[in-house]
Amino acid sequence: MDSGNINDNKLREKAEEILQNRFNKIDNQSADIDEVIxxxxxxxxxxxxxxxxxxxxxxxxxxxxxxxxxxxTLHL
Incomplete structure (x- = not known):
């Protein structure tokens, strides 16, 4: 069970990292869009x-x- 928790923790950390990267990209795009607007x-x-x-x-x-x-017209 401990190895399952370690894998679950690693999976969660990886998922959180990916999610954070996606939000960072969205935030950057949002800032770019705001600047263009x-x-x-x-x-x-x-x-x-x-x-x-x-x-x-x-x-x-x-x-x-x-x-x-x-x-x-008047002066001709």
Missing amino acids: HDLRVHQIELEIQNEELREAQIKLEDSSVNIWIYT
């Missing part, structure tokens, strides 16, 4: 800011085009 959120906000700047530039361009049209 953070980077994607930052990039999304950057794109939203750029989009807003482009919309503002488009409005200014349209306004200046209208002003040019009005100016050239």
Whole structure:
């Protein structure tokens, strides 16, 4: 029975070691995933800011085009 307990203990230790390694891999992957998600959120906000700047530039361009049209129409 003692040899059975020793084998059981070794088996348990090995199983716990494997389990810990799996959790370590999952934790590392989880950290990597969290970092990627953070980077994607930052990039999304950057794109939203750029989009807003482009919309503002488009409005200014349209306004200046209208002003040019009005100016050239009235002064010809």
